[in-house]
Amino acid sequence: MIEVSNLRKNFGDIEALKGVSFSVRAGEIYGLLGPNGAGKSTTIGVLCGLVVPDSGQASLDGIDIARRPVEARRVLGVVPQEVALYTEFTARDNLSFFGRLYGLGGSRLSEAVEQVLERVGLADRAREPIERFSGGMLRRLNIAAGLLHGPKAVLMDEPTVGLDPQSRASILELVRSIAAGGAAVVYTTHYLDEAERLCDRIGVIDRGSILAEGTLQELRDAAGAREIIALRGTFAAEVVTREMQKHPEFEVLKVTDGELLLTVQRAEQHVAALLAAASSLGTVREVAIRQPSLESLFIKLTGRELRE
Amino acid sequence: MTAALTIAAHHIRRVVRNPGLILLLLAIPLTFAIIEYAAFGRTVAKGTLPPATVLFLDEDDTLVSSALPQVFSGGPAKDFFELSQVQSKSEAVRLFKRGQAAALIVVPSGFQSAVLEGKRAELGFYPNPVQSIGPEIARSMLEMTALIGNGLYAKALEPIAQIRALVQAEREPTSDEVAAISRGFFEAGRRLSSLQGLSGLTVGVQRPGASAVKTGFGNDPGQFFAYVFPGLVVFGLLLIAQALAMRLMRDRLRGLQRRLVVTPVGPSAVILGGVFYLVAALFALLVFLGIIGAVVFRIQLRDPVSLVAIGAGFAIFASGLHLLSVSLARSDRGAGFVGSVIVLVLSLIGGSFVPAEQYPPFLRSLAVLVPNGAAQQGFIDVLVHKLPLAALGGRLAVVWSWGLAAMGLAVYFEQRRLRS
Numbered sequence: 136m137i138e139v140s141n142l143r144k145n146f147g148d149i150e151a152l153k154g155v156s157f158s159v160r161a162g163e164i165y166g167l168l169g170p171n172g173a174g175k176s177t178t179i180g181v182l183c184g185l186v187v188p189d190s191g192q193a194s195l196d197g198i199d200i201a202r203r204p205v206e207a208r209r210v211l212g213v214v215p216q217e218v219a220l221y222t223e224f225t226a227r228d229n230l231s232f233f234g235r236l237y238g239l240g241g242s243r244l245s246e247a248v249e250q251v252l253e254r255v256g257l258a259d260r261a262r263e264p265i266e267r268f269s270g271g272m273l274r275r276l277n278i279a280a281g282l283l284h285g286p287k288a289v290l291m292d293e294p295t296v297g298l299d300p301q302s303r304a305s306i307l308e309l310v311r312s313i314a315a316g317g318a319a320v321v322y323t324t325h326y327l328d329e330a331e332r333l334c335d336r337i338g339v340i341d342r343g344s345i346l347a348e349g350t351l352q353e354l355r356d357a358a359g360a361r362e363i364i365a366l367r368g369t370f371a372a373e374v375v376t377r378e379m380q381k382h383p384e385f386e387v388l389k390v391t392d393g394e395l396l397l398t399v400q401r402a403e404q405h406v407a408a409l410l411a412a413a414s415s416l417g418t419v420r421e422v423a424i425r426q427p428s429l430e431s432l433f434i435k436l437t438g439r440e441l442r443e
Numbered sequence: 444m445t446a447a448l449t450i451a452a453h454h455i456r457r458v459v460r461n462p463g464l465i466l467l468l469l470a471i472p473l474t475f476a477i478i479e480y481a482a483f484g485r486t487v488a489k490g491t492l493p494p495a496t497v498l499f500l501d502e503d504d505t506l507v508s509s510a511l512p513q514v515f516s517g518g519p520a521k522d523f524f525e526l527s528q529v530q531s532k533s534e535a536v537r538l539f540k541r542g543q544a545a546a547l548i549v550v551p552s553g554f555q556s557a558v559l560e561g562k563r564a565e566l567g568f569y570p571n572p573v574q575s576i577g578p579e580i581a582r583s584m585l586e587m588t589a590l591i592g593n594g595l596y597a598k599a600l601e602p603i604a605q606i607r608a609l610v611q612a613e614r615e616p617t618s619d620e621v622a623a624i625s626r627g628f629f630e631a632g633r634r635l636s637s638l639q640g641l642s643g644l645t646v647g648v649q650r651p652g653a654s655a656v657k658t659g660f661g662n663d664p665g666q667f668f669a670y671v672f673p674g675l676v677v678f679g680l681l682l683i684a685q686a687l688a689m690r691l692m693r694d695r696l697r698g699l700q701r702r703l704v705v706t707p708v709g710p711s712a713v714i715l716g717g718v719f720y721l722v723a724a725l726f727a728l729l730v731f732l733g734i735i736g737a738v739v740f741r742i743q744l745r746d747p748v749s750l751v752a753i754g755a756g757f758a759i760f761a762s763g764l765h766l767l768s769v770s771l772a773r774s775d776r777g778a779g780f781v782g783s784v785i786v787l788v789l790s791l792i793g794g795s796f797v798p799a800e801q802y803p804p805f806l807r808s809l810a811v812l813v814p815n816g817a818a819q820q821g822f823i824d825v826l827v828h829k830l831p832l833a834a835l836g837g838r839l840a841v842v843w844s845w846g847l848a849a850m851g852l853a854v855y856f857e858q859r860r861l862r863s
């Protein structure tokens with residue numbers, strides 16, 4: 136349904152995309168996971184025809200976006216990163232306007248509006264000016280505006296940014312229902328847990344390249360069944376590197392002044408030995424074992440953690 | 444095309460829902476017109492308008508009453524009206540009917556004794572019913588003079604004491620004495636800096652009958668406003684165009700523009716929708732201001748075809764200008780700053796505040812080369828000088844070329860920006 140191959144895009148000196156390829160089937164949620172500036176929005180921009188790639192192709196439902204943009208946009212629903220709605224109008228008036236731009240009119244338009252309002256749980260607030268809406272309600276309406284015309288491909292750019300856990304949960308539920316309805320969904324995020332909870336397949340993107348791709352299980356396997364031991368305290372990189380050579384079963388993922396991340400198989404068996412050696416590493420104040428997850432893969436792939 | 448109209452209608456509906464700044468800006472040309480009328484309208488006599496003729500009828504025929512004309516025609520008052528003595532009210536009415544006088548001042552008999560006894564003394568003031576501006580100027584001057592006269596009464600006790608002495612002596616005053624008394628009044632009036640001692644002297648305004656049709660160049664407020672209002676409207680529209688375009692800028696910063704572009708209507712409909720919205724809104728506001736001009740300021744909107752031709756061109760220019768500045772700007776503060784500077788510079792060159800007709804020749808020819816100056820002068824040419832459409836070619840060429848150029852550039856840059 137969504138096909139992207141070998142996209143490249145430079146903004147001046149910045150290489151925003153360095154050969155991005157992936158594909159998303161109907162009914163599938165594809166997570167594009169990456170830190171700030173990774174190239175997520177640029178990829179979405181290419182998919183909706185806002186960004187013209189320097190090379191590479193993108194198509195929706197077999198329609199090449201660069202060559203037949205109008206037809207491609209007909210099957211496309213976009214939920215932008217920012218809440219892009221008209222504050223002087225009610226929820227219903229906002230949706231009616233966007234619906235008209237998708238060629239809906241008359242009773243088809245009003246039916247589509249009622250349906251989508253129902254779906255995002257805003258039917259009872261439809262007549263209110265959206266100025267009064269909470270952040271979560273605005274985000275839901277923002278999504279609704281991209282779904283009115285029943286798109287086959289839906290692009291969602293970080294639709295949960297800045298929301299409380301409850302609102303996030305309700306939005307994730309909504310995204311699942313969109314895919315369940317048969318649409319191919321591209322969902323960008325820099326929240327690991329969202330990608331884990333939501334996505335059927337995940338592409339890890341950083342600095343314009345997709346570093347790894349697969350189902351959550353595939354990615355976990357790629358990361359190895361290794362757990363992460365995180366130590367908090369005070370560390371010096373050279374000391375740690377030297378000392379850890381004595382313990383080859385550990386792999387050093389990352390050392391900073393305040394944190395040391397190691398991976399190891401069956402962590403519980405090795406913790407005691409590590410703690411015994413801890414005083415030679417630096418000052419340790421806290422030790423935690425994390426289950427293998429996307430996070431360890433991400434750190435392995437990029438050398439950084441995936442926090443804001 | 445349909446999509447562009449849908450988008451334009453949508454933007455206009457938003458402005459109607461939330462007019463905010465637009466209403467405030469609409470008030471600018473109106474307020475300025477009134478301020479200019481108050482400040483500038485009354486000195487118009489110095490420039491292009493002839494001074495109003497004020498008739499003087501002395502029914503009292505006393506020492507004080509014969510000294511009055513000197514008081515009124517001396518000092519600053521003489522710039523505003525010419526005094527002319529008449530022998531009777533019927534003579535005044537004849538001159539009124541021929542439009543040769545703006546007002547009549549009557550000194551009723553008994554005036555001198557009232558002044559001397561410190562009782563209420565009233566001057567009669569009869570405005571010419573077929574004129575408006577002249578009588579108003581005369582009346583305000585007369586009231587000012589009456590005020591001064593009251594101050595004069597307090598301060599000029601000396602000549603009054605002389606008159607009283609003469610009256611009590613029951614003898615004819617010598618011509619030297621009359622001259623001394625007159626000079627006394629006059630000097631006292633001239634030296635008077637503060638208006639104080641309001642006592643009995645008042646001006647009673649009498650308006651004979653229902654007012655007739657108002658005629659006469661310069662004595663008609665419609666003429667005055669036809670002269671000043673176009674510049675203010677043009678200036679106001681430039682400001683309003685900026686406010687309207689800034690809304691598009693904010694849409695862009697909030698991601699709304701991108702959201703429209705990714706619908707099937709595509710970028711050209713979005714740009715065109717913005718253009719239609721700006722031009723239509725500005726043209727509608729222009730028509731609205733025109734109607735205000737006609738209703739409130741009594742400007743006679745002659746030759747609507749010419750007015751529309753100029754107005755449409757100018758609406759396109761104002762839209763294009765601000766669309767361009769918004770399109771090139773990166774932030775709304777940047778756009779706001781650039782837009783305001785351009786509006787100010789254009790208004791100073793084009794003569795929005797002082798009609799360019801009053802500029803020195805070099806500046807005058809420059810003024811009509813900028814679009815707002817050309818539009819303003821075009822409106823004045825139609826409304827005041829009553830030129831036909833055929834004679835407006837130069838003005839229209841200036842306004843429309845600027846308009847199409849600005850709009851063309853704006854559309855070009857918008858298109859470029861929307862496809863990065």
Ligand SMILES: Nc1ncnc2c1ncn2[C@@H]1O[C@H](COP(=O)(O)OP(=O)(O)OP(=O)(O)O)[C@@H](O)[C@H]1O
Nearest residue numbers: 146149151170171172173174175176177178325863
């Ligand atoms: N229009 C543009 N002009 C110049 N540089 C751009 C433009 N758009 C994006 N970039 C740059 O391209 C890179 C990728 O940006 P992009 O917006 O795709 O990141 P992102 O993954 O969406 O990040 P975020 O999580 O912050 O939204 C960044 O370095 C960004 O600064």
Ligand SMILES: [Mg+2]
Nearest residue numbers: 175176216292
């Ligand atoms: Mg982004």
